Amino acid sequence: MSRIEVMNGNKAAAWAALLSRPEVIAAYPITPQTPVVEYLTQFWADGMIKCEMSEVESEHTAMSVLSGASLTGVRCYSATSSQGLSLMYEPYFRASTLRLPIVMNIVNREMISPQTVWGGPQDSLTLRDAGWLQVYVENNQEILDMTIQAFKCAEDDSVLLPINVCYDGFYLSHMAERVELPEQEEIDRFLPPYRSQHILLDPDKPMAVDPLTNGYLLMEYRKKHMEAQQAFKQILDRTDAEYEKITGRSWGGQIEEYRTEDAQYLVFTLGSVTGAVKEIVDRKREKGIPIGLIKVRAVRPFPIEKIRAVTKGKKGFGVIDRNVSFGWNTGILFQEIRSALYGSGLELPYVSFIGGLGGEDFTLDLVDQALDSILENSKRGNRIDVSQWLWSPRKGVKK
Amino acid sequence: MSLIDTLAKSEDMISPGISACVGCNVELTLRTVFKILGPQTVFAIPPGCMGGVGVVGWDKLSGAKCPVFFPLLDNTASMLAGIRLGYNARGRKNINVVAFAGDGATVDAGFQALSGAAERGDKILYICYDNEGYMNTGYQRSGSTAKGSWTSTTPVSKEGSGGKRQHKKDFPIIMAMHDIPYMATASPAFIPDLVKKVEAAKQIDSGLAYIHVFNPCLTGWGIRAEESIESARLSVKTNYFPLFEARNRNIRINRKEKSPLPVQDFLKKINKFKHLKEADIAELQELVDKRYRFLEAMEKVSDQSFFK
Amino acid sequence: MEKDYKAPVGEGLYLINTGDWRTQFPAIDQEVCTRCGICLMYCPVNSVRLENGRFTIDLSFCKGCGVCAHECPAKAISMTREVKR
Numbered sequence: 001m002s003r004i005e006v007m008n009g010n011k012a013a014a015w016a017a018l019l020s021r022p023e024v025i026a027a028y029p030i031t032p033q034t035p036v037v038e039y040l041t042q043f044w045a046d047g048m049i050k051c052e053m054s055e056v057e058s059e060h061t062a063m064s065v066l067s068g069a070s071l072t073g074v075r076c077y078s079a080t081s082s083q084g085l086s087l088m089y090e091p092y093f094r095a096s097t098l099r100l101p102i103v104m105n106i107v108n109r110e111m112i113s114p115q116t117v118w119g120g121p122q123d124s125l126t127l128r129d130a131g132w133l134q135v136y137v138e139n140n141q142e143i144l145d146m147t148i149q150a151f152k153c154a155e156d157d158s159v160l161l162p163i164n165v166c167y168d169g170f171y172l173s174h175m176a177e178r179v180e181l182p183e184q185e186e187i188d189r190f191l192p193p194y195r196s197q198h199i200l201l202d203p204d205k206p207m208a209v210d211p212l213t214n215g216y217l218l219m220e221y222r223k224k225h226m227e228a229q230q231a232f233k234q235i236l237d238r239t240d241a242e243y244e245k246i247t248g249r250s251w252g253g254q255i256e257e258y259r260t261e262d263a264q265y266l267v268f269t270l271g272s273v274t275g276a277v278k279e280i281v282d283r284k285r286e287k288g289i290p291i292g293l294i295k296v297r298a299v300r301p302f303p304i305e306k307i308r309a310v311t312k313g314k315k316g317f318g319v320i321d322r323n324v325s326f327g328w329n330t331g332i333l334f335q336e337i338r339s340a341l342y343g344s345g346l347e348l349p350y351v352s353f354i355g356g357l358g359g360e361d362f363t364l365d366l367v368d369q370a371l372d373s374i375l376e377n378s379k380r381g382n383r384i385d386v387s388q389w390l391w392s393p394r395k396g397v398k399k
Numbered sequence: 400m401s402l403i404d405t406l407a408k409s410e411d412m413i414s415p416g417i418s419a420c421v422g423c424n425v426e427l428t429l430r431t432v433f434k435i436l437g438p439q440t441v442f443a444i445p446p447g448c449m450g451g452v453g454v455v456g457w458d459k460l461s462g463a464k465c466p467v468f469f470p471l472l473d474n475t476a477s478m479l480a481g482i483r484l485g486y487n488a489r490g491r492k493n494i495n496v497v498a499f500a501g502d503g504a505t506v507d508a509g510f511q512a513l514s515g516a517a518e519r520g521d522k523i524l525y526i527c528y529d530n531e532g533y534m535n536t537g538y539q540r541s542g543s544t545a546k547g548s549w550t551s552t553t554p555v556s557k558e559g560s561g562g563k564r565q566h567k568k569d570f571p572i573i574m575a576m577h578d579i580p581y582m583a584t585a586s587p588a589f590i591p592d593l594v595k596k597v598e599a600a601k602q603i604d605s606g607l608a609y610i611h612v613f614n615p616c617l618t619g620w621g622i623r624a625e626e627s628i629e630s631a632r633l634s635v636k637t638n639y640f641p642l643f644e645a646r647n648r649n650i651r652i653n654r655k656e657k658s659p660l661p662v663q664d665f666l667k668k669i670n671k672f673k674h675l676k677e678a679d680i681a682e683l684q685e686l687v688d689k690r691y692r693f694l695e696a697m698e699k700v701s702d703q704s705f706f707k
Numbered sequence: 708m709e710k711d712y713k714a715p716v717g718e719g720l721y722l723i724n725t726g727d728w729r730t731q732f733p734a735i736d737q738e739v740c741t742r743c744g745i746c747l748m749y750c751p752v753n754s755v756r757l758e759n760g761r762f763t764i765d766l767s768f769c770k771g772c773g774v775c776a777h778e779c780p781a782k783a784i785s786m787t788r789e790v791k792r
Contacts, residue, residue, distance in 0.1 A: 023488035024481065052484035056477070057515030064474035064512065068481025071468065074488050090471055099714040160713060199714040201466040201482060203439045203494055208461030208717035209468035212450075217458050221715055228713075403744030407757035415753065415768045416722035421729075422772030427751040453721055459709060460721035590748045625773035628749050
């Protein structure tokens with residue numbers, strides 16, 4: 001029998017890791033991820049999880065230890081945030097180009113400077129082109145469900161890529177919610193043991209891993225990597241459906257559509273802010289305003305086809321970004337969505353918003369402002385290329 | 400079986416044709432070490448000479464008969480720690496997990512990873528070939544380069560001034576101070592000693608084993624090819640690179656020179672030192688003497704029963 | 708037939724014909740040789756063979772470094788200039 005508990009996002013992630021039976025875990029603390037490795041090492045001390053546990057001396061080493069372990073063909077797990085993620089960038093990029101199906105939760109945290117520890121997807125979004133798969137989630141149940149599904153997707157023979165399941169620091173990591181824990185037996189049936197064949201360090205089957213490679217061959221490997229990213233789209237949708245059969249829960253696969261069928265206007269969101277935006281979408285609907293929401297889950301690979309399909313026939317859209325793309329004067333999600341829609345014949349009005357950075361709340365008032373702006377600009381046929389900055393007024397603080 | 404028989408009969412695990420420099424004693428060290436370790440071995444070669452000469456292979460071919468891979472320059476020890484954990488997870492023992500890394504990857508960039516692995520007791524065998532610099536990329540200085548050395552990043556002016564401004568890091572002692580179960584220095588000029596040490600390190604299963612080999616670099620330092628072994632021999636006979644072991648911080652000096660040769664005998668056959676003035680040579684002699692005295696003092700307070 | 712790999716790996720042995728490099732080659736005078744084996748111990752390219760107590764040099768990959776001749780205590784090895792082939 002599955003059981004219901006109250007737990008914060010970090011504990012949900014630790015439980016997902018436990019249920020997925022990783023064989024090697026690398027543990028290094030960083031706010032706001034720290035409780036994940038604390039829970040996991042406690043589970044390990046209590047004998048609830050059987051694995052090789054390495055308390056490493058930095059995140060660079062965490063990713064290096066997992067890369068080495070994965071090269072012997074075992075299932076690996078870790079978690080990190082912002083500064084830790086950027087510190088491990090060197091082995092992180094390589095984990096994907098070596099095609100190692102490592103699962104790593106990223107507890108999204110703003111990048112310094114200014115000095116900050118609070119939540120936001122800047123850290124993982126900035127590394128979106130390092131070759132990893134990236135899926136962003138909205139609540140603690142989804143953290144648990146998606147992290148388990150991540151192992152299955154990553155280890156699929158048509159994929160074989162590492163994957164990040166990203167959730168907002170503090171908003172989810174440190175907030176307790178109702179979470180249903182599936183049974184170990186159910187997950188064992190859902191997730192068979194991992195057996196690597198494509199890249200292996202085994203004296204019984206000697207291989208050189210990563211010989212010096214000429215450009216023509218590098219290009220072949222890159223092309224295969226890109227194709228594997230595309231293959232993930234279908235695998236994600238299929239895995240979500242399989243998981244639904246076991247638990248009754250589906251999260252939509254590449255995107256989640258909320259009240260979009262009869263919508264004329266759309267708002268796109270990423271991560272935990274989705275909860276606040278759904279609330280305001282409901283209030284607008286009560287007033288008869290036909291607005292719907294798309295929660296983008298997969299950022300890599302970007303769900304171009306799904307977004308084009310859901311935007312067809314709509315009259316305008318907006319995007320909420322809790323991150324920046326330096327040099328574009330916009331947020332990252334907006335840039336990707338606009339790019340996805342270009343060339344599809346959908347010449348819609350749009351406007352985008354940057355807000356809620358560095359732990360600044362994206363309040364219901366700000367969401368309301370954003371949705372009003374989407375409606376206004378859509379009706380006027382405006383395409384606003386520069387993102388609008390939204391934050392709550394404070395006495396004496398300049399905007 | 401005598402050592403010569405062992406070396407003659409053991410399979411050379413490395414490709415017979417790699418593009419190491421003519422007479423390179425790192426190539427000698429590599430082939431000898433892996434003859435002793437045998438085929439149940441997985442090893443890491445970080446970017447550097449041995450990787451550059453083809454030991455990890457090219458395109459779809461390998462340069463070795465046992466599994467080999469390129470770690471990053473700075474994470475050799477970490478990746479190997481992960482590999483050991485992976486084998487542990489599947490209950491596979493009796494596989495040698497080995498690093499064959501240059502001083503750049505060990506003493507500089509890879510030091511954090513190595514120190515962390517040593518502290519955690521990760522069961523790997525880490526062999527450093529110390530040719531005092533980043534030789535594969537054109538002889539740049541490292542933390543292990545001797546003071547005064549010409550290198551491509553500490554070049555010497557026409558008037559003879561320049562060269563590295565700092566002394567060589569005393570890395571074997573640093574590793575010994577990690578209290579690891581086995582630490583040894585070795586030389587390609589003393590093959591029986593090197594072989595004994597590889598065999599001893601192979602037996603260690605209580606933590607990290609470390610061997611620091613001193614390899615004079617023919618091309619990078621300016622040494623005649625046929626003097627490859629002689630130069631290494633002089634480094635030991637002058638106490639510039641003494642041969643000793645450490646087990647859990649207990650020191651045993653393997654070779655005590657009754658009358659150590661002056662360090663000048665080692666330096667004079669090496670081009671990278673040819674601009675040194677008398678004062679520079681005297682300073683190096685003082686350093687050699689001081690470090691050796693320190694070593695002797697440590698041996699006095701060590702528990703020699705660790706070496707029975 | 709070259710294998711198709713998903714990830715960057717290599718199988719089989721890569722080798723360079725380093726025998727082509729040398730400008731001089733060694734020869735062991737078997738009358739003078741004391742069978743100490745030091746040449747085998749110090750050859751960087753593992754080119755000294757021991758068969759029935761006799762040491763010979765396999766020139767396939769010998770780079771002509773001259774270490775064997777330099778180290779031989781009996782001076783039984785001589786280096787001869789390679790004639791251009």
